[in-house]
Amino acid sequence: MNLYYFMRDALVTATGGGRRYHLWMGTLTLLMLAGLYGYSVQLRDGLAVTGMSDHVSWGLYISNFTFLVGLAAAAVMIVLPAYVLKDVDFSQAVLIGEGVAVSALVMCLAFVVVDLGSPHRFWHLIPGIGFFNFPSSLLAWDVIVLNGYLVLNLCIPFYILFSRYCNRLPRKRLYVPFVYLSVFWAVGIHMVTAFLLAGLPARPFWNSSLLGPRFLASAFAAGPAFMILLLQFIRANSPYAIRDETIAKLAMITTVAAQINLIMLGSELFKEFYRHTHHSQSAYYLFFGLDGHHALRPWIWTAIILNITATGILTLHRLRNSRFWLRPACLMLFVAIWIEKGFGLVIPGFIPSPLGEIVEYTPTWIEMVVTLGIWAMGLFVLTVLIRVAIPIELGSVRSPKATDVETKLQGLGAQS
Amino acid sequence: MNTEKTRFTFGDLMVRCGFATASEKTHTARQGDTQGGCGNPRPQTGASCSCSGGGACNGGGNPPGGSSLTAKPVTRRQAIGAMVGGALATTAFAASSLSPKTSDEEREKTLLKWQEYFKDNFRLMSDREKAETIQRLERLAYLDHATDVKIKATGAKPGVLFGYAFNISKCKGYRSCVDACIKENNLDRKSGMQYIRIFEMENGKMDIESGNAEYDHPVPAEGHFYMGTQCFQCANPPCVEVCPVGATWQEPDGIVVVDYDWCIGCRYCEAACPYWARRFNWSEPEVPAGEVNANQHYLGNRQRKKGVVEKCTFCVQRTREGRLPACAEACPTGARVFGNLLDPDSEIRYVLEHKQVFRLKEELGCEPKFWYFMD
Ligand code: SF4
Ligand code: SF4
Numbered sequence: 001m002n003l004y005y006f007m008r009d010a011l012v013t014a015t016g017g018g019r020r021y022h023l024w025m026g027t028l029t030l031l032m033l034a035g036l037y038g039y040s041v042q043l044r045d046g047l048a049v050t051g052m053s054d055h056v057s058w059g060l061y062i063s064n065f066t067f068l069v070g071l072a073a074a075a076v077m078i079v080l081p082a083y084v085l086k087d088v089d090f091s092q093a094v095l096i097g098e099g100v101a102v103s104a105l106v107m108c109l110a111f112v113v114v115d116l117g118s119p120h121r122f123w124h125l126i127p128g129i130g131f132f133n134f135p136s137s138l139l140a141w142d143v144i145v146l147n148g149y150l151v152l153n154l155c156i157p158f159y160i161l162f163s164r165y166c167n168r169l170p171r172k173r174l175y176v177p178f179v180y181l182s183v184f185w186a187v188g189i190h191m192v193t194a195f196l197l198a199g200l201p202a203r204p205f206w207n208s209s210l211l212g213p214r215f216l217a218s219a220f221a222a223g224p225a226f227m228i229l230l231l232q233f234i235r236a237n238s239p240y241a242i243r244d245e246t247i248a249k250l251a252m253i254t255t256v257a258a259q260i261n262l263i264m265l266g267s268e269l270f271k272e273f274y275r276h277t278h279h280s281q282s283a284y285y286l287f288f289g290l291d292g293h294h295a296l297r298p299w300i301w302t303a304i305i306l307n308i309t310a311t312g313i314l315t316l317h318r319l320r321n322s323r324f325w326l327r328p329a330c331l332m333l334f335v336a337i338w339i340e341k342g343f344g345l346v347i348p349g350f351i352p353s354p355l356g357e358i359v360e361y362t363p364t365w366i367e368m369v370v371t372l373g374i375w376a377m378g379l380f381v382l383t384v385l386i387r388v389a390i391p392i393e394l395g396s397v398r399s400p401k402a403t404d405v406e407t408k409l410q411g412l413g414a415q416s
Numbered sequence: 417m418n419t420e421k422t423r424f425t426f427g428d429l430m431v432r433c434g435f436a437t438a439s440e441k442t443h444t445a446r447q448g449d450t451q452g453g454c455g456n457p458r459p460q461t462g463a464s465c466s467c468s469g470g471g472a473c474n475g476g477g478n479p480p481g482g483s484s485l486t487a488k489p490v491t492r493r494q495a496i497g498a499m500v501g502g503a504l505a506t507t508a509f510a511a512s513s514l515s516p517k518t519s520d521e522e523r524e525k526t527l528l529k530w531q532e533y534f535k536d537n538f539r540l541m542s543d544r545e546k547a548e549t550i551q552r553l554e555r556l557a558y559l560d561h562a563t564d565v566k567i568k569a570t571g572a573k574p575g576v577l578f579g580y581a582f583n584i585s586k587c588k589g590y591r592s593c594v595d596a597c598i599k600e601n602n603l604d605r606k607s608g609m610q611y612i613r614i615f616e617m618e619n620g621k622m623d624i625e626s627g628n629a630e631y632d633h634p635v636p637a638e639g640h641f642y643m644g645t646q647c648f649q650c651a652n653p654p655c656v657e658v659c660p661v662g663a664t665w666q667e668p669d670g671i672v673v674v675d676y677d678w679c680i681g682c683r684y685c686e687a688a689c690p691y692w693a694r695r696f697n698w699s700e701p702e703v704p705a706g707e708v709n710a711n712q713h714y715l716g717n718r719q720r721k722k723g724v725v726e727k728c729t730f731c732v733q734r735t736r737e738g739r740l741p742a743c744a745e746a747c748p749t750g751a752r753v754f755g756n757l758l759d760p761d762s763e764i765r766y767v768l769e770h771k772q773v774f775r776l777k778e779e780l781g782c783e784p785k786f787w788y789f790m791d
Pocket of ligand 1: 646647648649650653654655656672688689690691692693694727782784
């Protein structure tokens with residue numbers, strides 16, 4: 001019965017709101033519909049409507065996928081100190097972080113599905129009735145870890161929120177082991193996704209042992225950066241109290257990760273350019289262009305400049321601690337890593353081809369509409385999750401059956 | 417799911433074992449079995465192990481229990497398939513009785529497509545299932561394209577391992593092989609798909625990355641030589657390893673094949689191939705009705721659909737019947753040498769033993785079965 005009330009109240013909360021809220025959700029819905037239309041065209045005519053070709057066989061979709069896996073994994077950065085180190089500061093951020101993880105994962109899965117040539121055969125992937133090429137195929141690993149992570153990150157917050165809703169204290173013994181698991185799992189999803197690319201000797205640009213660690217570093221920069229922006233927004237628009245220390249700590253994490261990421265970038269650049277070999281061709285294409293082809297050059301330099309500027313701002317304590325500078329720095333970092341770890345990583349892997357041919361890639365409007373639609377879907381999911389979580393956390397939405405236990409309620413703030 | 421995987425290297429084959437003893441080795445090393453019958457009269461007992469890859473042991477009088485791994489799921493899926501198929505037939509029937517446009521043929525097509533949708537990975541099919549799907553596919557080819565095709569599922573012959581050698585001194589860059597391949601393998605004409613690429617190379621360079629495959633002028637060009645590439649049927653193929661659904665595998669005779677009805681079109685294999693040998697059907701492939709090659713193989717040149725990957729199969733529909741691949745047959749210069757690596761009297765063995773040969777990107781360890789040589 002409580003579950004029914006929970007669902008009902010969640011629905012009521014998610015669908016109710018002011019003008020701005022409805023405008024926002026309406027815009028997202030429109031974008032999703034546009035994406036759906038684009039996808040229907042793609043289903044009808046095949047992937048030929050995208051800019052991909054046999055030369056560049058993965059494009060915008062997989063680029064966004066690699067980036068978003070990072071964003072999803074970065075939720076651990078919030079979970080880790082809050083649950084494990086009993087860092088009270090982080091408790092408010094935790095549920096939000098898991099919400100981000102869930103919506104990023106939903107986007108990841110959607111990007112993989114729209115990239116498939118024969119999505120109607122997805123059941124071939126289901127172990128038992130299909131043919132699951134495990135453990136040989138890293139893509140099979142990815143299917144497992146991503147879905148597992150999604151389930152974990154749905155179950156933990158649901159349990160906590162539902163307990164709150166019923167005016168019960170969430171039992172630590174029940175959920176903390178899963179929190180630990182999800183921490184390891186988060187590292188796992190990101191490493192597996194990196195290995196998916198790094199495990200291909202055919203593509204020297206990806207076939208590097210630094211790829212996995214660099215994935216982690218950039219994720220732990222982009223993820224908390226996004227969280228800071230989101231938490232500041234929530235703080236400004238809801239009574240949900242987010243302390244300054246929480247933001248400061250997240251900013252610290254972002255800074256360190258961004259610095260490490262820059263060091264790794266430098267070491268990669270050195271390796272590629274100090275002695276220019278055949279294996280550096282892709283990096284050459286990315287940064288300088290090859291034989292008059294340089295579609296990615298403006299993008300990657302934008303990313304590098306944003307990245308360095310943002311890391312510079314974050315490194316200076318005075319600037320990092322000022323609200324005025326922190327926000328643009330986080331935004332810059334987020335965009336820089338989206339470029340760098342999205343199409344700045346995926347597309348050069350295909351250029352030049354293993355036989356040395358250079359064919360460039362430009363996404364078509366169909367791809368862009370579908371991509372926008374999926375991002376809109378992710379933001380939609382995120383908005384709904386946060387919208388429901390905050391009032392429950394604040395105690396303003398409670399099961400009608402729950403007895404009012406004021407003392408318990410008060411104790412809740414420190415738990416989570 | 418994917419079971420035994422034994423690596424087999426060419427160094428092994430050529431230096432240590434000698435060709436004669438290698439036959440047993442290769443046959444135990446392979447996964448999958450096109451013949452689907454372990455009851456096939458094979459000389460070596462070891463040959464029956466090739467069933468381990470898919471458990472397609474149901475043929476030849478073996479009890480179906482041999483594929484315990486898959487027996488249950490198949491049944492469940494077939495049940496679903498039958499259920500949905502039945503429901504669909506009823507719906508189609510109802511629809512047809514309402515609208516005069518839906519003919520019997522439409523209904524038959526819908527039903528056949530649904531049965532096709534629920535079929536298994538080719539490696540896991542019993543002989544009966546194979547025969548049934550071939551019947552459906554032939555019928556569908558007739559209903560869809562009004563062409564009478566004959567689809568075979570000829571399996572690998574024991575004691576056969578195919579290999580290819582390419583004479584750089586002889587090739588003049590005519591691309592006759594490319595054209596022959598397009599016709600033989602029913603390649604999509606609309607996108608101009610080609611399996612073979614001929615690189616025009618400047619004298620004095622041996623690096624294929626400096627070659628130009630897009631040349632468009634009379635050949636042979638002064639100061640240039642030519643090198644052809646296609647799928648090299650690697651003995652240690654990275655494309656097979658990465659496929660998440662096992663839609664591509666190596667056959668006992670060394671040919672790497674794709675089950676076009678099992679591939680989900682993720683294109684991971686395309687990224688994994690170091691020789692750029694795989695092609696994807698970005699749109700519905702088109703072959704004019706009059707030009708369809710009706711002599712087809714399930715794992716070879718039968719017509720593909722959009723959204724799946726394909727590649728050169730050394731013309732499995734021809735070579736398993738003892739014929740040459742279309743490219744080798746079409747080459748006017750005699751630059752292409754094809755044959756059985758396990759047959760000591762074959763021409764390919766002669767080339768490997770008497771010429772200096774090399775392979776592309778050997779450092780990657782894929783062990784391609786495609787060698788280049790010079791006179
Ligand atoms: S050449 Fe490419 S497609 Fe052919 S077997 Fe080797 S890796 Fe696979
Ligand atoms: S494209 Fe098809 S054959 Fe290639 S890896 Fe994906 S499912 Fe396997």
